[in-house]
Amino acid sequence: MNTDPKYVIVIPDGCADEPVESLGRRTPLQAAHLPNMDRVAAAGVVGLSNNVPASLTPASDVATLSLFGYDPLVVYTGRAPLETAAMGIALGPNDWAIRCNLVHTPDDRMRDFTAGHITSSDGGELMAAIQRHLGGREVAGGTLEFHAGVSYRNILVWRGHTPASPFNGTKGQPPHDIPDKPTADHLPTGPGRAILITLMEESKAVLASHPTNLRRTANGEKAATQIWLWGLGKAPRVTPFADAYGPRGAIISAVDLVRGVGVLLGWTRIDVPGATGYLDTDYAAKGRAGVAALKDFDLVCVHVEAPDEASHEGLPDEKVKALERIDADIVGPLLEAMQAYPNARLLIEPDHRTTLATRAHAYGAVPFAACGHGLTPDGATQYDEATAAASGLSFDPGWELMRWFLGRS
Numbered sequence: 001m002n003t004d005p006k007y008v009i010v011i012p013d014g015c016a017d018e019p020v021e022s023l024g025r026r027t028p029l030q031a032a033h034l035p036n037m038d039r040v041a042a043a044g045v046v047g048l049s050n051n052v053p054a055s056l057t058p059a060s061d062v063a064t065l066s067l068f069g070y071d072p073l074v075v076y077t078g079r080a081p082l083e084t085a086a087m088g089i090a091l092g093p094n095d096w097a098i099r100c101n102l103v104h105t106p107d108d109r110m111r112d113f114t115a116g117h118i119t120s121s122d123g124g125e126l127m128a129a130i131q132r133h134l135g136g137r138e139v140a141g142g143t144l145e146f147h148a149g150v151s152y153r154n155i156l157v158w159r160g161h162t163p164a165s166p167f168n169g170t171k172g173q174p175p176h177d178i179p180d181k182p183t184a185d186h187l188p189t190g191p192g193r194a195i196l197i198t199l200m201e202e203s204k205a206v207l208a209s210h211p212t213n214l215r216r217t218a219n220g221e222k223a224a225t226q227i228w229l230w231g232l233g234k235a236p237r238v239t240p241f242a243d244a245y246g247p248r249g250a251i252i253s254a255v256d257l258v259r260g261v262g263v264l265l266g267w268t269r270i271d272v273p274g275a276t277g278y279l280d281t282d283y284a285a286k287g288r289a290g291v292a293a294l295k296d297f298d299l300v301c302v303h304v305e306a307p308d309e310a311s312h313e314g315l316p317d318e319k320v321k322a323l324e325r326i327d328a329d330i331v332g333p334l335l336e337a338m339q340a341y342p343n344a345r346l347l348i349e350p351d352h353r354t355t356l357a358t359r360a361h362a363y364g365a366v367p368f369a370a371c372g373h374g375l376t377p378d379g380a381t382q383y384d385e386a387t388a389a390a391s392g393l394s395f396d397p398g399w400e401l402m403r404w405f406l407g408r409s
Contacts, residue, residue, distance in 0.1 A: 002340060002341050003341075003342060003343055004298070004341070004343065005247070005298065005343045005344070005345075005373075005407075006294055006298060006299075006300075006338070006341040006343065006344035006345070007247055007298065007299040007300070007344070007345050007346075007347070007405070007406060008290070008294070008299075008300050008301075008302075008334050008338065008344065008345070008346040008347070009067075009299070009300070009301040009302070009346075009347045009348075009349070010290075010301075010302050010304075010326070010330055010331055010334065010346070010347070010348045010349075011064075011067065011258075011301065011302070011303040011304065011349060011350060011351060012304055012307050012322075012323060012326050012348070012350050013060065013255075013258075013303060013304060013305045013306075013307055013308040013350060013351055013354075014060075014307050014308030014311050014350055014351070014352060014353065014354030014361070015028065015029060015307040015308075015319070015323060015350045015354075016029070016350050016352070016353040016354070016364075016366040016367060016385060017029070017311065017319070017353065017354070017355050017356055017385070018355050018356075018357060020316045020356055020357070022316050022317075023316050023320070027384060027385050027386075028307070028316060028319040028320050028323055028356070029323065029367070029383065029384040029385060030384045030385075030386070031316075031320050032320045032323040032324050032327070033324055033327075034323060034324065034327040034382075034383060035327065035332075036327045036328070036331040036332040036335055037327050037331055037348055037369060037382075037383040038381065038382045038383055039335060039371075040331065040335070040346060040348055040369045040370070040371045040383060041369040041371075041380045041381060041382055041383040041387065042377065042380065042381050042382075043371040043372075043375075043377060044369065044370050044371025044372065044375040044377060044378075045369070045370055045371075045375055045376075045377070045378040045380065045391065045393060046367060046368065046369045046370075046378065046380045046383060046387050046388045046391050046393070047367070047368055047388055047391050047392075047393030047394055047395070048365035048366065048367060048368070048388050048389060048391075048393070048394045048395070048396075049066075049067070049349060049365060049366055049368050049394070049395045049396075049398040049401045050364070050365040050366075050394075050395070050396040050397065050398045051063040051066035051067055051351060051352060051366065051397075051398035051399070052066065052072075052352055052363055052398075053072060053073055053397065054363065055073070056072055056073070056076065057174070057361075058352050058353070058361040058362055058363045058364075059079065059174060059352065059361055060079075060255075060257055060258065060308075060351050060352065060361075061076065061078070061079035061082055061231070061257055061261075062076055062352075063351035063352040063398075064257070064258055064261050064351050065261060065399070066351075066397065066398045066399040067349060067351050067398065067399075067401075067402070068241070068261060068265060068301075068399075068402060069241075069244065069245060069399055069401075069402025069403060070238065070244075070265075070399055071397065071399050072399070075236050075237070075238050076233075076236065077233035077234050077235070077236040078097070078231055078232050078233015078234070079099055079230075079231030079233065079257060080097035080098050080099040080155060080156075080231045080232055080233060081097045081233045081234060081235050081236055081260075082236070082257055082260040082261050082264065083097070083099065083149065083153070083155060083231075083256040083257050083260045084097045084147075084155055084157070084235075084260065085260040085261075085263045085264045086256040086257070086259035086260035086262075086263055086269065087147060087149055087155060087256060087260075089147060089155060089157060091157070091234065091235035092159070092160075092235075093163070093234075093235075094142075094159070094160030094161065094162060094163055094165070095142075095157060095158065095159050095160055095234065095235070096142075096157070096158045096160065096165060096167050096232055096233065096234055097155055097156070097157055097232065097233060097234075097235075098155070098156040098157070098158065098167075098172070098196070098229050098230070098231065098232040099153070099154075099155065099156075099172075099229070099230050099231035099232070100127075100130075100146065100154040100155055100156045100227050100228070100229055101113055101114075101115075101152050101153065101154070101175050101227065101228040101230070102114075102115045102118055102123055102126060102127070102152045102154065102224035102227060102228075103115055103152070103175055103224065103225065103226060103227070103228045104116060104222040104223065104224065104225055105183055105225050105226055105228075106223075106225055108182060108183050108184060109180055109181060109182055109183065110175050110178045110179060110180060110181055110183055110186075110228075111180060111222075112222055113152070113175035113176045113179070113228070113312070114151065114152045115152050115222055115223070115224035115225075116216070116221050116222030117151060117152070117278055118151055118152050118216075118222075118224055119151065120148070120149075120150050120151055122212050122216065122224075123148060123149075123150075123151055123152060123154065123224070124148040125210075125212045126207060126210060126212055126213070126224050127146055127147070127148035127154050128148065129206055129207070129210055130146045130203060130206055130207075130227060131145070131146040131147075133202075133206045134146065134199055134202055134203065134206065139158070139166075139195055140165075140166040140192075140195060141160060141161050141162055141164060141165075141166070142158040142159050142160040142161060142165075142166075143158070143159045143161075144156065144157075144158060144159075144199075145157040145158075145159060149256055150254070150255075150256055150277065151277070152224070153255075153256055153257075154227075156199075156227075156229060165192075166191055166192040166195060167190075167191070167192040167195075167232055168191065168192075169190045169191050170188060170189070170190035170191055170192035170193060170196070170232060171188065171189050171190055171230075171232075172188040172196065172228075172229055172230025172231060172232060173186040173187070173188070173230055174230055174231070174361075175228045175230065176312050176360065176361075177360040177361060178360075179312065179314075179359045179360070183228075187200075188229065188230070192232075196229040199227065199229060200226055200227055200228060200229055201226075203226045203227040204225060204226045207223070207224055207225060207226060207227075208225070213225075236264065238264050238265060240265060240266035241265040241266055241267060241299075242266055243266075245402065245403070245406055245408065246298075246406070246408075247297075247298035247299040247406065248267075248268075248297055248298045248299065249262065249265065249266070249267035249268070249297060249298065249299040249300070249301065250262075250267055250268045250269075250270050250293045250296070250297040250299070250300050250301070251263075251267045251268070251269055251270065251301050251303070252270045252272060252275075252286055252289050252290055252293065252300070252301065252302045252303065253275075253277075253301075253302075253303035253305075254272070254275035254276055254277035254281060254305060255277045255303065255305050258303045258305075262301065267299075267301070268297065270289055270293055272285050272286050272289045273285065277305040277309075278305065278306065278309055279306050279309055279310060279318055279321075279322060281304065281305070281306055283304070283306075283325040283326060283328075283329035283330055284329040286302055286304065286329070286330055287302070287329045287330040287332075287333040287334065288333070289302075290302040290330065290333070290334050290337075291333050291334060291337040294334075294337055294338075294341065294344075302330055302334070304322070304326050304330065306318075306322035306325070306326075307319050307322045307323055307326075307350070307354070308354050309322075310322055310356075311354035311355060311356050311359060312354065312359050312360070313359070314356055314359045315356075316356050319356065331346075331348065334346060338372065342373065343373045344372050344373060345370060345371070345372030345373055345374075345375065345405060345406075345407075346370065346371055346372055347368060347369075347370045347405050348368060348369045348370070348383065349366060349367075349368035349369075349401075350366045350367075351366070352366060353366055365389075365394065365396065365398075367383065367384060367385050367387070367388030367389075368388065368401065369383040369388075370405060374407060378391060378393070
């Protein structure tokens with residue numbers, strides 16, 4: 001039996017919610033059948049963690065840094081730089097990374113921020129065209145580079161020739177937070193807004209007649225009608241997790257943002273075939289990968305995007321199904337695997353709230369459940385928002401929870 005300390009983190013992204021009428025005025029966590037998550041609650045403790053400071057946007061970039069034990073008010077520079085790390089794109093001291101979504105806005109409303117969950121193959125062809133037509137040019141003292149990522153998630157890098165930048169103080173609106181709303185009301189703001197808006201407008205002509213989009217339309221699929229630029233920032237400086245906390249970590253996620261945070265922390269990235277970052281992800285494969293990684297790493301984090309995606313699409317039943325799959329195929333196997341590690345602990349916690357009512361991320365504390373070595377049961381019997389709120393255990397700021405979970409507080 002392995003007596004080394006082991007730590008497991010399961011992130012059901014965006015699962016925290018509000019009561020939903022169609023679910024009998026229950027939250028998805030309350031409506032779902034979650035025997036394994038409830039086992040964690042009964043064997044340990046539940047509580048709340050506020051992962052998003054009021055001065056920052058409630059999004060996965062900020063919240064994930066906090067969940068992993070880093071004060072976002074100190075280390076956060078923007079979403080896109082975190083994703084460039086996962087993509088292996090190096091940023092120099094004068095460079096800026098900008099998130100570049102392929103979106104579907106046929107009537108100048110954000111009808112689909114994923115362009116119909118466009119495949120990486122189709123997205124790559126469209127981004128190659130964007131690079132040919134819009135990339136390589138000199139803009140405000142820097143050179144533009146467009147990089148294809150996964151599905152609709154891509155990156156624009158502005159390679160600055162000097163420390164001066166047009167993007168200081170510039171902000172972009174996350175497209176997933178403006179479903180069906182007029183795009184004109186949510187354009188970038190700040191000194192560099194004109195550059196970003198111009199590129200977004202120019203992309204429309206590039207994409208309109210592209211053969212990939214014409215084929216998608218003919219097949220009844222949504223076309224990527226433009227790029228949407230947001231989440232910009234410079235490369236962050238982050239103390240490696242092993243130096244800050246001790247354990248050597250591994251990250252399992254299909255989302256570049258979360259993988260990027262892990263890479264920046266010095267964790268090993270484990271890619272799982274069949275992991276899509278959507279409702280059709282291979283939950284069981286992620287569970288198997290997590291169990292296998294426990295043999296080689298002190299800390300294993302398994303992130304699942306599906307609950308967040310279900311909220312963005314306003315699908316309560318799909319959110320419940322995603323939570324039940326996480327419970328059965330990921331939490332269950334990891335709980336069983338922990339039996340071989342008597343000094344192990346497991347934490348279940350979403351990064352932020354994503355409400356079905358708004359189809360957007362929201363401020364507010366999220367529930368967590370933790371069990372394992374040294375944690376005395378607090379009497380809770382289930383894992384949900386109401387039980388966590390009644391426990392009296394709370395971490396605000398949320399980044400302090402990690403030190404507690406690792407037994408270092």
